[in-house]
Structures are given as C-alpha cells and as structure tokens.
Amino acid sequence: MRIHPALSFLAAVLALVAPAVAAPAAEKPDPAADAKAFQDFFRKKFPQVKFEDFVNGPYSMNEDMRKQWEEKEQFPPYEFALEAGKEMFEKPFKNGKTYADCFANGGIGIRQTYPYFDDKEGKVVTLELALNRCREANGEAPYSYVKDEMAALTAYMAYTSRGKPFDIKIPDDPRALEAYERGKEYFYTRRGQLNFSCASCHVQNPGERIRAEILAPALGILNAMPIYRSEWSGMGTISRRFTTCNSQIRGVPLEPQSEEYRDLEYYLSYVSNGLPISGPGARP
C-alpha cells in the first residue's frame, strides 16, 4: 500500500507530539493541601470575617441580616424540631433498643465525625444514612431523607455537638481518596440548564445576592445543618439542601443519599475541618 507523503509526514509529526501532549500521570489526591487552599481562599476573600464565623453563612457576610438573625435566635425557629428530635432519639424502637445503641458515645456529641469512610463497605456513610440504617436494623421503616423526622433527629444530634470542630478523616485508602475526589469533582462541575456548579454560587459569589438571597460561603456551609429555612417554611436536611440546589439550576436532582451526594458531603465537610458545628441553623 502506498501512503501519500503528506500523510506520512503528518503521522511522523503526531508520533513526535503525542508523548508530549499525553495526559500527565494522575497526581495522588492531597486532601490536606486542598483544605488549606480552600480555607485560605475564603480567609483572603473575607479578611473581616472571623474564621469560626464562616459557619454562620450569609450572616457572616451581611450586617443587617446578622442583626435580624441574632434577634431571631432568641426564639429560634428550629426549636420545635430540636425538641421533637430529642424525644424521638430517646424513644425506644419496638424491639426496645434506641438510636444510642447504633452510635459511638450513645450518639451524643458525634456529629462532627460524619460523614466517615466505611472501609468494610468501601463507601461514605453520612449521618442521615446511618440513622436510617439504624432504624432498618431495628425493624423500623426508614424516614424520608429530606425533612421532618430526619431533620429533627439530625437537629438534635447536631445540637449535642455544637462547638465541636469538624473532624472528618480521610484514611490512606485509595477508595476513600477516590470518594473524596469524586465529591470535589461534583462540587466544581457545572450542571443544569443554568450551567452552574456549587462553586459558581458558594465560591465565586458568596456575600452577593441571587434574587433576594445572600449566598453563603462554601466554607462551613454544612456546619449549620440541618436548617430551618423560611423559604421552605420548615426544616431541611443536607439531602434537601443538595437536591433543591440542583433543582434551582434546572438540573434533575439525584436520589437523596445517592453516592454522588454522599461523596460531595464528604468533600465539603472535610474542607471545613476545624470549624465548629453550629447546627441546627436558621436561614432566610
């Protein structure tokens, strides 16, 4: 077969260029370096905001909103959920066991360690998931992941951890690092018809308005969960926050507690390590 001289030349050029343009070997993820860069970014962007105050979301960015919130905290709107959550947490299942039997330290003061990577399962386990697994293991039906009972239970558990800094561990296990990386990818990936990523709002524009809302910084955004939102007229979990964010940008939300959302929660929680749990919270 005769090859045209121009084609031979092109092949030779490609053979020379290909090794140079081949994708570089994937770097090993470095979550600690990521978290440092993430936190430094927000510290530099908002030098007037105290580090611990990032957990207060839009209230750390806007003085008027902060005053309204401080007044609201005299009679916080999540109080009913908190009381209901405590009652539910302490009430035994039909088999006589309680949630306390499913968690370390009886489930008290442990919120800051969730989500964690379960090396047996090879996946991320969130607090919401662990609560439903606890229910099912004790013969009870699982709760909806987005509101009501789940929000009440997580509100109570968060309350018992208030002030404790997020302490998310990423073991030196390739599966854990992959889960972390997938969560990071989800966070920065544009989706929905509006072509927004989580970062479009919560990294590029915190403190700015989107319609009537002031956008919260991504740093510390999960520390206040679950939250009472006036917009929802009720409580919502992390699952609710993720699914509604997706809908707002005209993306079809994934199933609550899908692997993508669990990995996202793992990433977002890890990069907020060191910031105190402040949940349950209240937002406009």
Place this chain on the structure above:
Amino acid sequence: MSAAMKAIIVTAILLAAGSAACASSEADFKTAFAAADAAEKEAGRLRNQWTTTEAALATAKKAAEAGNFDEAVKSAQDAEALAKASIFQATSEKQRWKAMEIR
C-alpha cells in the same frame, strides 16, 4: 428587482406555503419523541438531566395525547436539543471542572 432576487422570493413563498400545509403526523411525533427520549436517557446515564428537558418531553406527550401533533413534534424537538446540550455539558465538564478548583 433582479431576476435572481425574484426567483428567491417566489421560492421562499412556495416553501412557506408548502410547510404550512404539511401538518405533523403521529408518526412524525413518534420519531421525534423517540430521538428525544434516547438523548434524555443518555443524559440520565451521565447523571446530568435537566428539568427543562423533562418538561419539554411532558409537554410533547400531552400535546400528542390531545392530537396536536405540530406542537408535540416541536416540543419533542426542543427536548432533544436540550438533552443533547446536557450531554455536551456533562461530557465537557469531565475536564473543565478542574479550571474552577481552588488550588
């Protein structure tokens, strides 16, 4: 007016009249819907469906059920275009997200 210009105008009028007379059929709808549905399933496989695609598919189905195949075909075509855009977004973001990362 030049002869060429006259020919263009006459052709455009004839084409417009022809397309107006050509109403969409149920078969047209089925073809358009199948294409849109396939694209949306692919977007689903990529975990990146858009609510607007789902809405356009629902509108197409509703219009077809009401016998309005012109609207049904148009909505199905809109849905296909939206689904293809969401596929493009999911595919291109596989690398592009890195540009947004805080480092």
